Every structure is written in C-alpha cells, then in structure tokens.
Amino acid sequence: MYKNVIECFKDWLPSSYRRYITHIEDAQPDGNCGFRSIAMGLGYDQKEWKWVRQELLDEMFINKKRWGHILESLDKGCYENVYRSINWLNVEPAPMACWMWLPYIGLLVAQKFGVIVQHLSNGVCQTYFPMFDGPQVYPNHFILTIAYVEDSHFIMVKLADDSPMPVPNGFWNIYRSMEAMEWETMGVTT
Numbered sequence: 001m002y003k004n005v006i007e008c009f010k011d012w013l014p015s016s017y018r019r020y021i022t023h024i025e026d027a028q029p030d031g032n033c034g035f036r037s038i039a040m041g042l043g044y045d046q047k048e049w050k051w052v053r054q055e056l057l058d059e060m061f062i063n064k065k066r067w068g069h070i071l072e073s074l075d076k077g078c079y080e081n082v083y084r085s086i087n088w089l090n091v092e093p094a095p096m097a098c099w100m101w102l103p104y105i106g107l108l109v110a111q112k113f114g115v116i117v118q119h120l121s122n123g124v125c126q127t128y129f130p131m132f133d134g135p136q137v138y139p140n141h142f143i144l145t146i147a148y149v150e151d152s153h154f155i156m157v158k159l160a161d162d163s164p165m166p167v168p169n170g171f172w173n174i175y176r177s178m179e180a181m182e183w184e185t186m187g188v189t190t
Contacts, residue, residue, distance in 0.1 A: 008026075009024060009026075009147070009149050009150075009155060012121075012122060012147070012148075012149035012150060013120060013122070013147055013149070013157075014120055014121070014122055014125055016164070017120055017125070017159065017163065017164075020159045020160045020162070020163035020164075021157060021158070021159060021160075022158045022159065022160050023157070023158035024147075024155055024156070024157050024158075025037075025040050025046075025155065025156040026155050027040065027046050027153070027154060027155055027156065028046060029153055030093040030094065031088075031093045031094030031095065031096070031098060031099055032049045032053075032088075032093070032094050033100075033153050033154045033155075034099060034100025034102075034105065034146070034154040035049040035050075035052045035053050035100060036049045036154075037146045037154040037155055037156040038052050038100075038105075038109055038144065038146065038156075039051070039052050040156040041115075041117075041144035041145065041146060041156045042113060042115070042144065050089050052109075053086050053087070053088065053089060054089065055112055055113075056086050056105065056108050056109065056112060057083065057086050057087055058112075059108055059111060059112040060079075060082070060083050060086070060108065063111075063132070064079075066131075066132065067079060067108075070131070070171070070175045071104065073175075074171070078104075082101060082104045082105075082108075084097070084098075085097060085098050085099070085100075085101050086098075086105070086108075099152075100154060102119055102126075102148075103119075103126065103128065103169050103170075103171055106119055106126070106128035106169065107128050107131055107169065107171060107172060109128065109144070110128040110129050110130045110131070111130045111131045111132060111133070113144075114130060114133070114137065114138030114140075114141050115130075115138075115141055115142055115143065115144045116128070116129055116141060116142070116143045116144070116165075116183070117143075117144050117145075117146070118143060118144070118145040118146070118159070118165065118166055119145075119146055119147075119148065119166070120145065120146070120147040120148070120157060120166070121147060121148040121149075123148075125166035125167070126166050126167060126168070126169045127165050127166045127167065127168050127169065128168075128169050128172060129168065129172055129176070129180060129183035129184065130180055130183065131172060131175060131176050131177065131180055132176075132177045132179070132180060133177070133179055133180060134177075134179035134180055134181075134182040134183065135182050135183055135186055136182075137179075143159070143165075144156075145157045145158065145159055168183075168184055
C-alpha cells in the first residue's frame with residue numbers, strides 16, 4: 001500500500017527529496033486537505049482538521065496585533081482574508097477561498113504548535129519556523145512536513161532525519177523576532 005502511495009505522488013514531489021521520504025499519508029480531498037495534513041503531521045487523525053482550523057483562528061485572535069502588523073504590511077486586508085480563509089468549520093467541502101494559503105498558514109502553524117513546518121512542492125520548497133519565540137520555548141519541537149501535489153492537494157510526508165531542510169520562508173526572514181532567529185542556526189538549510 002505505502003509503495004503505491006509513493007508511486008501515486010512521486011512525480012509531484014521534488015526529486016531532491018524523494019530518497020528521504022519514509023512515509024506518506026494522503027488526505028481526504030475536500031478542500032480541507034491542507035488542514036487534514038497538518039493534523040496528521042501533529043500526530044492526530046485527519047478528522048481533526050476542524051480543531052486545527054480553530055487553533056489557528058485562536059492564534060490569530062490572541063496575537064492579532066502581531067499578525068495584523070505582519071499580514072497588513074504584506075497586503076492591505078490580508079489579515080482579514082487569511083482569517084476568513086481559516087474560518088471554515090462546516091461539514092461540506094471547503095470552497096476554494098477557504099483552502100490552506102501558504103505561506104501564511106505555514107507561519108501560523110509553526111508559531112501556534114511550536115513546530116518546524118516544511119513545505120515541499122515541485123515549485124518552491126520552504127521551511128517555516130515559529131515567528132515570535134526561540135527554540136528554548138519549545139523544547140519538544142519536531143518537524144512537520146507537508147507536500148503540495150496535483151496542483152490542488154496537500155498530503156502529509158515524513159522525511160528521514162538526515163534529509164536537507166528547505167530554505168526559510170522569506171516572510172519569516174523579514175518579520176521574525178530576535179529570539180526566533182535561533183531556529184535557523186539549529187540545522188542546515190539547503
């Protein structure tokens with residue numbers, strides 16, 4: 001079964017990372033697949049996608065001043081647009097406007113859950129670190145990897161410990177706190 005999943009998605013995954021793949025889990029393709037992949041990467045069942053969305057909404061609300069400053073400096077109305085895109089808790093499939101938006105959601109996930117998020121695709125591969133806190137705040141952090149495949153779908157991927165780390169996201173480089181700079185020195189990025 002696992003070999004079939006790799007075969008199904010191999011052409012959508014960057015060739016430089018294929019040899020490091022140790023596990024892939026497909027997510028239900030219902031417009032929530034990005035949030036389902038995050039749930040699986042956090043160690044939960046993909047059915048916990050609503051919980052992931054709610055936690056990210058809480059992160060945006062609790063840290064509205066910080067996220068508002070960052071997102072609004074990128075584009076006027078960006079904070080509200082990102083918030084609305086996450087705010088989908090209905091049972092039916094999510095409309096395209098509520099699909100997972102990267103890089104914004106990658107930055108939110110890293111900060112909210114204290115994880116390093118790696119995003120793989122045949123286009124851009126990036127790493128998202130927490131924005132406001134350094135590694136000492138999250139002593140049990142781990143790497144969560146998602147991949148964008150088929151031009152509209154996210155899956156959860158596990159990579160070997162010795163896999164290269166994609167470059168840090170450009171927004172993270174610009175807006176990270178001084179404490180957060182320590183994330184970049186923890187590992188080698190390619």
